[in-house]
Amino acid sequence: MIQTPTKTELLDARKQLEKYIHQTPVFQSTTINKMAGAQLFFKAENLQKMGAFKMRGAMHATLQLTKEQQQKGIATHSSGNFAQAMALSAKLLGIPAWAVMPSNAPQVKKVAVASYGATIIECRPTLEARESTLKKVVEENQCTPLHPYNAIDVILGNSTATQELLEQVNFLDIIITPVGGGGLISGTALSTHYFSPKTKVIGAEPKLADDAFRSLQTGILQPPLKPTTIADGLRTSLGEITFHFIKKYVEEIQLAEENEIIEAMHLIWERMKIIVEPSSAITLAIVLKNKSYFKNKRIGLILSGGNVDLSKLPF
Amino acid sequence: MIQTPTKTELLDARKQLEKYIHQTPVFQSTTINKMAGAQLFFKAENLQKMGAFKMRGAMHATLQLTKEQQQKGIATHSSGNFAQAMALSAKLLGIPAWAVMPSNAPQVKKVAVASYGATIIECRPTLEARESTLKKVVEENQCTPLHPYNAIDVILGNSTATQELLEQVNFLDIIITPVGGGGLISGTALSTHYFSPKTKVIGAEPKLADDAFRSLQTGILQPPLKPTTIADGLRTSLGEITFHFIKKYVEEIQLAEENEIIEAMHLIWERMKIIVEPSSAITLAIVLKNKSYFKNKRIGLILSGGNVDLSKLPF
Numbered sequence: 001m002i003q004t005p006t007k008t009e010l011l012d013a014r015k016q017l018e019k020y021i022h023q024t025p026v027f028q029s030t031t032i033n034k035m036a037g038a039q040l041f042f043k044a045e046n047l048q049k050m051g052a053f054k055m056r057g058a059m060h061a062t063l064q065l066t067k068e069q070q071q072k073g074i075a076t077h078s079s080g081n082f083a084q085a086m087a088l089s090a091k092l093l094g095i096p097a098w099a100v101m102p103s104n105a106p107q108v109k110k111v112a113v114a115s116y117g118a119t120i121i122e123c124r125p126t127l128e129a130r131e132s133t134l135k136k137v138v139e140e141n142q143c144t145p146l147h148p149y150n151a152i153d154v155i156l157g158n159s160t161a162t163q164e165l166l167e168q169v170n171f172l173d174i175i176i177t178p179v180g181g182g183g184l185i186s187g188t189a190l191s192t193h194y195f196s197p198k199t200k201v202i203g204a205e206p207k208l209a210d211d212a213f214r215s216l217q218t219g220i221l222q223p224p225l226k227p228t229t230i231a232d233g234l235r236t237s238l239g240e241i242t243f244h245f246i247k248k249y250v251e252e253i254q255l256a257e258e259n260e261i262i263e264a265m266h267l268i269w270e271r272m273k274i275i276v277e278p279s280s281a282i283t284l285a286i287v288l289k290n291k292s293y294f295k296n297k298r299i300g301l302i303l304s305g306g307n308v309d310l311s312k313l314p315f
Numbered sequence: 316m317i318q319t320p321t322k323t324e325l326l327d328a329r330k331q332l333e334k335y336i337h338q339t340p341v342f343q344s345t346t347i348n349k350m351a352g353a354q355l356f357f358k359a360e361n362l363q364k365m366g367a368f369k370m371r372g373a374m375h376a377t378l379q380l381t382k383e384q385q386q387k388g389i390a391t392h393s394s395g396n397f398a399q400a401m402a403l404s405a406k407l408l409g410i411p412a413w414a415v416m417p418s419n420a421p422q423v424k425k426v427a428v429a430s431y432g433a434t435i436i437e438c439r440p441t442l443e444a445r446e447s448t449l450k451k452v453v454e455e456n457q458c459t460p461l462h463p464y465n466a467i468d469v470i471l472g473n474s475t476a477t478q479e480l481l482e483q484v485n486f487l488d489i490i491i492t493p494v495g496g497g498g499l500i501s502g503t504a505l506s507t508h509y510f511s512p513k514t515k516v517i518g519a520e521p522k523l524a525d526d527a528f529r530s531l532q533t534g535i536l537q538p539p540l541k542p543t544t545i546a547d548g549l550r551t552s553l554g555e556i557t558f559h560f561i562k563k564y565v566e567e568i569q570l571a572e573e574n575e576i577i578e579a580m581h582l583i584w585e586r587m588k589i590i591v592e593p594s595s596a597i598t599l600a601i602v603l604k605n606k607s608y609f610k611n612k613r614i615g616l617i618l619s620g621g622n623v624d625l626s627k628l629p630f
Binding site: 025027030031046047049051115266269270272273274275276306310311313315 | 340342345346361362364366430581584585587588589590591621625626628630
């Protein structure tokens with residue numbers, strides 16, 4: 001039985017995070033509005049600490065631990081942004097952190113995690129190796145493992161991005177959020193549920209990683225199919241908790257092709273002068289491919305992060 | 316005899332521009348502060364309308380014309396940001412605009428100018444051809460030519476970026492501004508003169524386009540030497556008016572090498588997740604190459620623009 005967090009818990013998360021995270025700005029582009037035929041409000045979580053919304057969930061989950069647990073430290077397995085978010089959270093609280101990272105994780109991500117002072121433990125690049133290595137690390141150090149998305153405290157942290165957005169912009173008809181593991185969209189959906197119930201939440205997912213789309217259609221959690229999408233942050237698949245909230249509160253999930261994601265990313269870089277990763281740009285891709293659906297609407301788009309390898313751009 | 320604008324004129328410029336331009340945000344990066352050993356405040360004019368501070372000067376100069384002059388339209392010759400700024404200013408006021416552009420100007424810039432509704436007149440890529448073509452356009456259309464930087468009304472418009480910065484951040488020891496034609500740094504210097512006289516103004520110039528450096532050293536306006544720097548916005552050389560203000564109010568000009576500019580640009584993109592052109596990144600390059608000079612100082616850096624050709628990145 002998955003309990004729905006209360007409004008008070010959402011507000012508490014916001015308050016607790018206040019001094020650890022940035023309130024990120026909201027940007028608009030006249031040109032892109034004109035192209036879309038709608039009013040778009042981009043919530044720039046790419047400008048969040050460590051470059052992604054993940055900081056919110058990681059920090060909030062860490063703050064819920066007892067002092068004793070915090071002192072023993074935190075751990076996770078991740079090839080991407082969550083390891084950085086955990087490492088920075090630990091650094092800000094002055095506690096130890098261990099990141100289990102697959103041997104094929106990009107060097108740039110390992111450097112970032114190490115720069116925040118976390119201990120990196122390499123493992124073979126399989127889910128089994130990642131999980132068993134993490135288990136060992138947790139046993140050896142008596143530290144607390146954090147799940148990157150399938151956890152209420154992480155979702156509560158993530159919800160604060162949309163809480164901010166709803167204060168920054170009034171009367172949003174729709175909020176579009178990328179869907180990977182579902183941790184961000186769960187937080188978005190909970191925030192709109194309590195603070196702007198008329199706002200629809202739509203998920204944006206790559207066609208090449210459409211497990212959430214298929215799960216929502218069938219009502220049964222679908223396994224991933226070795227996704228290869230350029231939107232590397234969205235290759236993860238839903239967990240039971242995130243699927244629960246998606247079924248309950250998300251209007252629908254729309255899919256984007258790879259080239260549509262890349263074009264939207266190029267457009268944001270070129271016109272808005274901000275760096276977003278493909279996983280963020282997919283929200284705009286959805287709007288531009290379904291213009292009649294979004295026509296004249298006021299739409300919030302969560303730009304989830306900006307961690308890209310500048311030496312491997314798709315354009 | 317060049318008259319120094321009054322404090323009231325600067326404040327007026329700010330007021331007149333208010334509804335036409337963005338008040339751009341100021342960003343900080345913990346990582347970059349740590350690298351520099353100083354507190355850096357980045358004024359993000361790359362997020363200004365049309366992607367550069369030029370919008371301020373172009374719009375302000377246009378607003379000073381009589382209604383009759385405005386109706387007849389404005390014109391300029393430019394291969395870069397100023398043509399876009401003029402075109403967008405004209406569009407916002409609903410008046411005609413002509414941009415004389417050399418035949419070798421990047422296609423992406425021509426498209427941008429055209430998208431704002433200006434008429435583009437191509438000419439041979441020499442200064443003589445540009446000037447004579449502009450003269451013809453002005454005669455034929457009875458419109459007003461705007462100089463991109465060597466004009467008091469343009470400088471007054473540019474000054475508003477620093478007026479904002481000085482409100483957004485207190486107690487700046489230094490403001491670093493890129494130097495091309497000198498229009499931005501003249502505006503910066505006038506603003507600090509009136510609103511924060513203890514703040515030093517330092518110019519950042521590419522070693523490959525060091526006419527302002529040499530002019531300030533010799534006290535005599537030096538001609539450019541066919542500059543080839545990657546900082547394309549800084550290839551222009553000072554005018555008499557901008558040189559006057561630089562001599563009067565600018566502390567010094569420091570030079571950066573090409574690789575230093577590129578590295579600073581990469582750092583801003585990677586850590587701050589915003590897109591800046593090489594001409595902006597040079598301000599950070601200066602800080603990172605002269606760390607002892609800037610140590611522990613509170614420094615404003617004007618990120619002048621973000622118009623880069625994404626298909627031709629130096630990294």
